[in-house]
Amino acid sequence: MTQSQFTRQELLRRGLAGSALLTVPGLLAACGSGSKSAATTTGGTQQMAKTLHFSNWTLYIDVNNKTKSHPSLQEFQQKYGTHVDYVEDINDNASYFGKIQGALSRGQSINRDIVVLTDNDRYLSLMIKKGWAEKLDKSAIPNIKNLVEVQRHPTFDPNREYSLPWQSGMTGIAYNDKLTDPVLTVTDLLENPKLKGKVTSLNSMGDALTLVMLANGDDPSHVTDKSFNAAFARIKKAVDDKQIRQFTGNDYAPSLAKGDLAAAMSWSGDIAQIGNSHIHWNVPKDGGALWTDNMLIPKGGNVYTASVYMNYVYDPAVMGLMEAGDPKRNITGIYYIPPVIGAKAAALKLNPSVANNELIFPSAETLSQVHLFDSAALNNQKYLTQWQNLISG
Amino acid sequence: MVAWLHRRRGLTPYMLLAPGLGFLAVFFVVPLGFLGYQSLQSGNIDFGYAFTWAWGNYKSAVTDYRAEFVRSIEYAGIATVLALVLSYPVAYWIAFRGGRWKNLLLLMIVAPFFVTYLIRTLAWETILSDNGLVVRTLVHLHLVSPGGHLLATSTAVVAGITYNFLPFMALPLYVSLEQIDQRLIEAAQDLYASNWKAFIRVTVPLSLPGVVAGTLLTFIPAAGDFINAQLLGAPQNHMIGNVIQSKFLELTDYPAAAAMSFILMGAILVGVILYARAVGTEQLSGSAV
Numbered sequence: 001m002t003q004s005q006f007t008r009q010e011l012l013r014r015g016l017a018g019s020a021l022l023t024v025p026g027l028l029a030a031c032g033s034g035s036k037s038a039a040t041t042t043g044g045t046q047q048m049a050k051t052l053h054f055s056n057w058t059l060y061i062d063v064n065n066k067t068k069s070h071p072s073l074q075e076f077q078q079k080y081g082t083h084v085d086y087v088e089d090i091n092d093n094a095s096y097f098g099k100i101q102g103a104l105s106r107g108q109s110i111n112r113d114i115v116v117l118t119d120n121d122r123y124l125s126l127m128i129k130k131g132w133a134e135k136l137d138k139s140a141i142p143n144i145k146n147l148v149e150v151q152r153h154p155t156f157d158p159n160r161e162y163s164l165p166w167q168s169g170m171t172g173i174a175y176n177d178k179l180t181d182p183v184l185t186v187t188d189l190l191e192n193p194k195l196k197g198k199v200t201s202l203n204s205m206g207d208a209l210t211l212v213m214l215a216n217g218d219d220p221s222h223v224t225d226k227s228f229n230a231a232f233a234r235i236k237k238a239v240d241d242k243q244i245r246q247f248t249g250n251d252y253a254p255s256l257a258k259g260d261l262a263a264a265m266s267w268s269g270d271i272a273q274i275g276n277s278h279i280h281w282n283v284p285k286d287g288g289a290l291w292t293d294n295m296l297i298p299k300g301g302n303v304y305t306a307s308v309y310m311n312y313v314y315d316p317a318v319m320g321l322m323e324a325g326d327p328k329r330n331i332t333g334i335y336y337i338p339p340v341i342g343a344k345a346a347a348l349k350l351n352p353s354v355a356n357n358e359l360i361f362p363s364a365e366t367l368s369q370v371h372l373f374d375s376a377a378l379n380n381q382k383y384l385t386q387w388q389n390l391i392s393g
Numbered sequence: 394m395v396a397w398l399h400r401r402r403g404l405t406p407y408m409l410l411a412p413g414l415g416f417l418a419v420f421f422v423v424p425l426g427f428l429g430y431q432s433l434q435s436g437n438i439d440f441g442y443a444f445t446w447a448w449g450n451y452k453s454a455v456t457d458y459r460a461e462f463v464r465s466i467e468y469a470g471i472a473t474v475l476a477l478v479l480s481y482p483v484a485y486w487i488a489f490r491g492g493r494w495k496n497l498l499l500l501m502i503v504a505p506f507f508v509t510y511l512i513r514t515l516a517w518e519t520i521l522s523d524n525g526l527v528v529r530t531l532v533h534l535h536l537v538s539p540g541g542h543l544l545a546t547s548t549a550v551v552a553g554i555t556y557n558f559l560p561f562m563a564l565p566l567y568v569s570l571e572q573i574d575q576r577l578i579e580a581a582q583d584l585y586a587s588n589w590k591a592f593i594r595v596t597v598p599l600s601l602p603g604v605v606a607g608t609l610l611t612f613i614p615a616a617g618d619f620i621n622a623q624l625l626g627a628p629q630n631h632m633i634g635n636v637i638q639s640k641f642l643e644l645t646d647y648p649a650a651a652a653m654s655f656i657l658m659g660a661i662l663v664g665v666i667l668y669a670r671a672v673g674t675e676q677l678s679g680s681a682v
Contacts, residue, residue, distance in 0.1 A: 094643045097645070098642050197545065239627075239629075245627055246545055246628070260522050260524070260542075391628060391639070392631050392635045392639040392643075
C-alpha cells in the first residue's frame with residue numbers, strides 16, 4: 001500500500017515540475033517583447049504563403065447553403081494554391097480592437113493576414129495612425145482600378161496605401177408596417193408620440209449622429225461642437241422622454257420582426273437579409289449615413305498573399321458572385337454594397353433579383369443621399385465619452 | 394526520493410494545495426495586480442498609458458457614476474431577496490418531501506444551466522415581449538397600462554437577474570435544509586411547539602448557513618452583471634457593469650474601467666464582511682460543511 005502511495009506522490013511532484021517547465025518559458029515568451037513571428041512573416045518576397053489567415057465579421061461572405069463552405073474561397077485556393085483560414089471572430093470594432101491591441105502594442109504578430117474594420121468607428125484610422133497596419137503591395141493588386149470612385153480617397157487613408165473596402169452599407173430607418181405608418185424622417189422617429197417606447201437608436205455614434213445632424217440641417221462630415229451638442233441634446237431628450245427604448249447593435253432586427261419595435265435606426269444589409277415583407281427600409285428624407293468596412297493587413301501579416309487575395313476579390317466576376325450568390329448552385333451572397341465597378345453586371349447574370357435590389361446595388365440617386373461621418377469626431381475623446389455615458393448609463 | 398518524501402510527510406498537504414494555489418496565483422492574483430496597476434495609470438489609447446499614481450480615476454468613478462453604483466446594489470439586493478423568497482419553499486419541499494424524486498427535482502433546478510447565460514436572457518426578451526402572454530395578461534389585470542411594456546424597465550432587469558441566479562440560491566439552501574436532523578423538529582413538537590414555531594426556532598436557524606451562502610453567491614455576481622440590464626433594460630436601467638464594459642471595450646479608457654472594477658470589488662467585499670459579522674462567521678464556514 002505504501003508503495004503505491006509513494007508512486008502517486010512522486011507522480012504528482014513530477015507532474016508539478018513538468019507543468020512548471022512547460023508554463024515558465026511560455027509565460028516568458030508571452031510577456032517578453034520578442035517579435036519573432038512578426039519578423040519572419042513580414043517579407044517583401046513575392047511568394048504565396050500556404051495559408052491566408054482572414055478575420056471577418058459574421059455572415060459576411062458567400063456561402064453554399066448545403067455544404068456551408070465558401071465558394072469564393074475555394075476558387076481562390078484552386079487558383080493560387082493558398083488555403084484561406086477564414087475566421088468569423090469580429091462582432092464589433094471596439095471589442096475586436098481590444099482583443100488585438102495588446103499583442104500589436106508589444107510588436108507581436110496577431111497571426112492574421114487580413115482583418116476587417118469599419119470607417120465610422122475610430123479603430124480603423126487608429127490602426128493606421130499607430131503603424132499597426134502593413135502597406136499594401138499594390139504591384140499585386142492591378143484590379144484596384146475597379147475600386148468605385150467615391151472610395152478612392154478617404155480621409156483616414158487618402159491614397160489607399162493601407163486599406164481597401166470590403167463592403168459598404170447604408171444607415172437609415174426601418175419600420176414594421178403592421179405597427180406604424182411609414183416612418184420616413186428622423187423627427188418622426190424621435191418625436192412622434194405614437195412611437196413612444198417603440199423605437200431604438202444604433203449604439204454606434206457615427207451612425208446615429210449622422211442621421212440626427214442631417215435632420216438638424218448640419219453637415220455630419222464636418223462636425224463642430226455646436227452641431228455635436230445640438231444632435232446629442234436631441235437624442236438625449238428622446239432617451240429622457242422614453243421615446244428611445246434601447247441602443248442596439250444589429251440585435252434590433254429580430255425585435256422589429258417580432259413587433260416589439262415599430263421602427264428603428266437600421267443598417268440596410270440587415271433588412272435585405274431578413275427578407276420580411278412587412279419591414280421596410282428607407283433613407284430618411286434629410287439623408288442617411290454611408291459606412292464602409294475595410295480590409296487591412298495587421299503588422300506581421302503576409303503582405304503579398306493578402307494583396308493577391310484583395311486583387312482576387314476586386315475581380316468583378318468574383319465580387320459579383322460573392323455579393324449576389326447563385327440560386328442555381330444554392331449559394332447565398334453577402335447582400336451589402338460592393339465597392340467594385342462591374343460587380344452589378346456580373347451579379348445580373350447570376351441572380352437578377354438581388355442585382356436589382358436597391359439596398360444591395362443602390363442607384364446613383366440613393367447614394368447621393370447618404371453621407372460620411374467626420375473621422376476626426378470619431379476620435380474626439382470628449383464626444384465619445386459623452387456618447388458612451390448616454391448609451392450605457 | 395521515496396525515502397525523502399517519507400521523511401517529509403508534512404509537505405503532502407502543501408503539495409495537494411499547490412495546483413489550486415498555482416492556478417489562482419497565475420490567473421487571479423497576477424491579473425488583479427495588473428488591474429490595480431492599470432487603475433492608477435493615466436493617458437489614452439492614442440498616446441499610450443503611463444503609471445502616474447492617478448488616484449483621480451477613483452474619485453471621478455465615484456462622483457460621475459454614483460447613480461449606476463447605487464442602482465447595481467439596489468437591483469442585486471432586490472433580486473437576492475426575491476431569489477431567497479422564491480427558492481426557500483422550493484428547497485424546503487425538495488429536502489423534506491422530495492422523497493425519491495429529489496434528484497430529478499434538483500436536476501430541474503439546474504436544467505436551465507444547460508443553456509448558455511446569453512440565450513437564457515434572450516429567452517426572457519421573448520417571454521416579456523410586448524405582444525407576449527405575460528404583458529397581455531398584466532394589461533388585462535390593469536397592472537400594465539394598455540400599450541405599455543415590461544421590456545426596457547427596471548422590473549424586467551430585476552426579473553432577469555433573479556431568474557438567472559436562482560439556482561445559486563436554491564442549491565445551497567437545499568444542502569443546508571437537507572442536512573437538518575428531522576428528529577430535532579420532532580423533539581420541538583414533542584415539547585409542544587407548533588409547526589410554525591418549530592420552523593422558526595429550529596429549521597430556520599439551522600438553514601442559515603445555506604441562506605448566507607446562497608445570498609452571497611447570488612448577490613456578488615448579480616451586482617457586477619451587465620447582460621440583463623443591456624438586453625432587458627433601457628439606458629436608464631443600466632448598471633455599473635455596463636459602464637465598466639463600455640469603458641473597457643468602447644472607450645478604451647482602461648484606467649477608469651479598472652478603477653471602477655476595484656471600487657465595485659471593494660464595495661462588495663465591505664458589504665460581505667459586514668454581513669458576515671452580523672450573522673456570524675460560523676454561518677459562513679458552516680455552509681462549507
